[in-house]
Amino acid sequence: MKRTATVRRALVAAVATAATLTLAACGGGGGGTGGPTSPLIEAQGAPTTPTGTLRFAAWQETPSLDPARTTVQNGALIFPEYDTLTVVDDKFEPKPWLATSWSRPAPKTWRFKLRDDVTFHDGSKFDAETVKLNLERGKGVEGGPHANIYAPISEVEVIDPTTVDVHFSTAQPNFPYSMSMVPGAMISPKAIEEKADLTRAPAGSGGWIWQKDAHREGGSHTYKANPSYWNKEAVRAETVEVKIIAEDNARLNAVQSGQVDVMGTVQPNQMEPARSAGLRLLSDFTFTATFMIMDRRGEKVPAFGKPEVRQAIAHLLDREAYNKALLSGKGDPTGGGFAASNSKWFDASLNDLRKADVAEAKRLLTAAGYPGGFTFEVGNAPVIRQQNETTAQLLAEGGITMKIVDVADGQYTAEVRRGRFPAGYFVPSSVDIYQWWTRTISTKGVYNPFKLDDLDDLEATFTKAAEASDDATRKPLMTELQKATVERGVAFPLSQVPRVAALTGDVRATRQPVFAPEDIAPRPYYLWLK
Amino acid sequence: MLRMVVLRLLAMIPLVFLVATGVFFLGQLSDVDPAENIVGPNATEEQVAAVRAELGLDRPALEQYADWLSGAVRGDLGESLYTKADVTTSLTQALPITLSLTFGGLLVGLALGVPSGIWSALRAGRAGDRAVSLLATVGQAVPGFWLGLLLIIAFAIRLPWFPAVGYVPPGESLTGWLHCLVLPSVSLGLIAAAAISRQTRSSMIGVLQQEYVRTALSKGLSKRRVVVKHALKNAAVPVVTVVSFQVTTLLGGSIVIERLFAMPGLGALAINAVVRRDPDVIQGIVVLTVIVIVLVNVLLDLSYAWLNPKVRSL
Numbered sequence: 001m002k003r004t005a006t007v008r009r010a011l012v013a014a015v016a017t018a019a020t021l022t023l024a025a026c027g028g029g030g031g032g033t034g035g036p037t038s039p040l041i042e043a044q045g046a047p048t049t050p051t052g053t054l055r056f057a058a059w060q061e062t063p064s065l066d067p068a069r070t071t072v073q074n075g076a077l078i079f080p081e082y083d084t085l086t087v088v089d090d091k092f093e094p095k096p097w098l099a100t101s102w103s104r105p106a107p108k109t110w111r112f113k114l115r116d117d118v119t120f121h122d123g124s125k126f127d128a129e130t131v132k133l134n135l136e137r138g139k140g141v142e143g144g145p146h147a148n149i150y151a152p153i154s155e156v157e158v159i160d161p162t163t164v165d166v167h168f169s170t171a172q173p174n175f176p177y178s179m180s181m182v183p184g185a186m187i188s189p190k191a192i193e194e195k196a197d198l199t200r201a202p203a204g205s206g207g208w209i210w211q212k213d214a215h216r217e218g219g220s221h222t223y224k225a226n227p228s229y230w231n232k233e234a235v236r237a238e239t240v241e242v243k244i245i246a247e248d249n250a251r252l253n254a255v256q257s258g259q260v261d262v263m264g265t266v267q268p269n270q271m272e273p274a275r276s277a278g279l280r281l282l283s284d285f286t287f288t289a290t291f292m293i294m295d296r297r298g299e300k301v302p303a304f305g306k307p308e309v310r311q312a313i314a315h316l317l318d319r320e321a322y323n324k325a326l327l328s329g330k331g332d333p334t335g336g337g338f339a340a341s342n343s344k345w346f347d348a349s350l351n352d353l354r355k356a357d358v359a360e361a362k363r364l365l366t367a368a369g370y371p372g373g374f375t376f377e378v379g380n381a382p383v384i385r386q387q388n389e390t391t392a393q394l395l396a397e398g399g400i401t402m403k404i405v406d407v408a409d410g411q412y413t414a415e416v417r418r419g420r421f422p423a424g425y426f427v428p429s430s431v432d433i434y435q436w437w438t439r440t441i442s443t444k445g446v447y448n449p450f451k452l453d454d455l456d457d458l459e460a461t462f463t464k465a466a467e468a469s470d471d472a473t474r475k476p477l478m479t480e481l482q483k484a485t486v487e488r489g490v491a492f493p494l495s496q497v498p499r500v501a502a503l504t505g506d507v508r509a510t511r512q513p514v515f516a517p518e519d520i521a522p523r524p525y526y527l528w529l530k
Numbered sequence: 531m532l533r534m535v536v537l538r539l540l541a542m543i544p545l546v547f548l549v550a551t552g553v554f555f556l557g558q559l560s561d562v563d564p565a566e567n568i569v570g571p572n573a574t575e576e577q578v579a580a581v582r583a584e585l586g587l588d589r590p591a592l593e594q595y596a597d598w599l600s601g602a603v604r605g606d607l608g609e610s611l612y613t614k615a616d617v618t619t620s621l622t623q624a625l626p627i628t629l630s631l632t633f634g635g636l637l638v639g640l641a642l643g644v645p646s647g648i649w650s651a652l653r654a655g656r657a658g659d660r661a662v663s664l665l666a667t668v669g670q671a672v673p674g675f676w677l678g679l680l681l682i683i684a685f686a687i688r689l690p691w692f693p694a695v696g697y698v699p700p701g702e703s704l705t706g707w708l709h710c711l712v713l714p715s716v717s718l719g720l721i722a723a724a725a726i727s728r729q730t731r732s733s734m735i736g737v738l739q740q741e742y743v744r745t746a747l748s749k750g751l752s753k754r755r756v757v758v759k760h761a762l763k764n765a766a767v768p769v770v771t772v773v774s775f776q777v778t779t780l781l782g783g784s785i786v787i788e789r790l791f792a793m794p795g796l797g798a799l800a801i802n803a804v805v806r807r808d809p810d811v812i813q814g815i816v817v818l819t820v821i822v823i824v825l826v827n828v829l830l831d832l833s834y835a836w837l838n839p840k841v842r843s844l
Binding site: 061063064069142144145147197199200216217218219220243244245246247249250251253254256257258259260277407408411413414417446 | 615690802
């Protein structure tokens with residue numbers, strides 16, 4: 001009898017423990033009901049000398065700490081060590097950093113005035129010659145990820161130690177903006193001249209110095225404050241630690257448990273849990289989820305050669321439905337063009353460019369000779385499976401079957417470039433409208449596997465915009481390009497994708513932190529822990 | 531006995547060679563082109579080809595393999611195509627993390643599995659036995675990553691007792707090391723405990739029905755002494771076999787758990803290397819894993835000999 005009671009008690013205890021564990025887990029983290037109400041920008045109380053450790057979570061290890069060989073997605077590991085020529089403010093406008101000012105003396109030339117008080121970690125000085133060395137090196141890196149930015153540079157001319165002219169083969173109105181990203185990170189002239197391997201031995205002038213001994217491959221990168229930094233006001237933390245946490249939930253868990261102060265790449269479905277856990281979210285729209293038809297001559301899929309079919313697709317891709325189904329309603333489906341509503345290139349007149357209308361889509365398909373729809377394939381990688389599945393569901397409404405074909409990891413772009421797929425999913429910048437055109441849409445760009453020339457007539461419009469001296473002249477021209485892209489059935493915006501970073505309530509900034517459109521999290525400059 | 535150990539270790543050489551060779555040529559069938567990954571999405575076909583040539587990936591597969599093999603026999607496992615990191619160094623950094631997790635999980639598995647199996651066997655057919663069997667079944671069915679997620683939310687976020695992510699080397703802080711291993715070890719170990727418990731139970735039930743046990747009890751030896759000193763040792767041989775399987779399972783399971791707890795062990799290294807196709811790193815991990823598994827099996831053979839004197843004379 002006694003033994004039975006003991007067993008029963010043990011069972012009850014085991015079940016209670018399991019229930020407690022499950023309930024505690026299901027209850028979510030943190031005790032807050034919303035993000036911090038205190039402002040992020042707070043100078044009062046900020047340490048005057050670098051203090052404490054700012055801990056970041058990045059989503060992947062970088063293959064290299066050489067800016068010319070690193071994609072913008074790995075910027076969080078580059079920026080503590082390296083300074084960029086410019087930075088970008090919260091309105092996505094380039095602002096001074098190593099360059100104090102810039103001007104455009106000719107449509108194909110940018111002139112930069114430079115700081116004269118910057119020293120690299122290895123003791124070498126920063127000057128106009130350094131900029132020349134860096135840009136020429138970037139251009140010379142075979143197949144570097146920033147080839148499209150460096151390639152148009154025709155000459156870099158040193159005017160004097162603090163003035164440099166960059167000449168281009170075609171006008172590059174956004175070059176100062178591009179120089180705020182990874183391609184604008186300046187490497188020490190000594191390292192360049194010695195042809196140093198920077199893969200795991202960076203050579204920057206940034207606010208923090210990368211610590212080789214503390215680095216754990218795939219685990220973390222540690223940077224210590226640079227005691228001779230030119231902008232002491234921007235360096236408030238003694239140590240910056242970037243932990244590599246690949247798993248989305250693990251990153252959020254790390255912030256919620258207080259092991260990390262700043263994380264990037266918050267997924268749309270993590271926004272509410274993060275907010276209710278008391279985290280501060282920095283969120284905006286800097287990328288456009290896009291469906292692009294590359295086989296517009298109908299070489300692989302004859303139906304795509306018909307303009308009516310492409311317009312039918314435009315009517316089937318319901319932006320509202322896409323946003324709700326895939327982005328938990330956290331995206332922005334209002335824009336009919338490709339520019340984000342918070343970008344200066346946004347034009348509300350494009351919002352009604354195409355409307356979701358299944359009946360009209362079916363009518364167009366019937367007129368084109370495809371009343372029962374047709375079938376085509378798109379490439380798929382694990383990170384875009386849900387995007388592809390949602391698109392397939394929307395197209396199925398009109399009887400179009402989109403087959404999702406898995407490609408080897410990391411090979412999506414390669415397969416697209418080889419012309420294996422007639423259409424596909426892309427995420428171009430919705431802030432840098434020039435990159436949107438030159439990199440993704442233009443037939444002169446890298447995504448023209450079928451060697452089409454149907455947009456060549458629009459290049460003149462782009463050149464006119466690029467060579468214009470002011471944004472007021474450029475904007476209607478870029479609007480025209482966005483409109484033509486949709487009307488000709490080239491590409492269709494699906495939704496603006498939220499870019500979200502989460503910060504614990506203790507993180508403050510002495511001034512607006514640098515969170516450039518292609519950054520995954522704010523850079524550590526000006527940040528401090530309360 | 532010594533001969534057996536030496537023979538097993540010698541047999542490891544052709545095994546490592548065969549597995550490494552197989553993996554290398556299987557890797558050649560992969561669609562993943564490291565040159566494409568390195569140059570990124572904006573490069574032209576010519577630029578990709580240039581990088582491919584620079585990395586030597588355009589050479590015949592046999593030539594690449596011979597290159598790797600000649601380095602490997604001299605102790606040089608090559609370097610990562612991406613980070614240029616020395617493979618031996620990367621493995622040396624990652625292995626202690628995976629082994630810490632594996633043996634932490636094993637410890638939890640043994641600490642829970644063996645006593646609960648014995649307890650259950652002593653109450654065979656009664657409510658307590660059925661309850662333990664039920665828990666063991668549930669334990670085997672629950673995915674480790676889900677359990678890990680629950681443990682993190684409960685004991686790292688709601689009750690901030692343990693870290694949610696990260697690894698602290700014992701050289702840096704012994705308590706920090708133990709602290710960071712608790713949740714991942716429990717996540718891994720509970721599943722191992724379920725298997726060990728079931729095996730211990732059935733093995734013990736068999737031994738407890740042996741005549742020598744009844745004789746020992748009838749001679750007046752205490753039940754505790756009979757169970758611990760006589761029955762358990764004889765019941766241990768099949769349990770040890772299951773434990774050796776569990777070591778292999780735990781090594782595999784640590785890949786998922788390392789990712790969940792953001793620990794840069796062999797699992798994280800393996801995932802990155804396979805996804806990006808980093809041939810030297812993949813080869814290094816395979817060689818190391820084979821060696822670890824063979825060594826575990828040698829230890830298992832030694833434990834058989836300790837548990838069963840008949841084996842010693844073989």
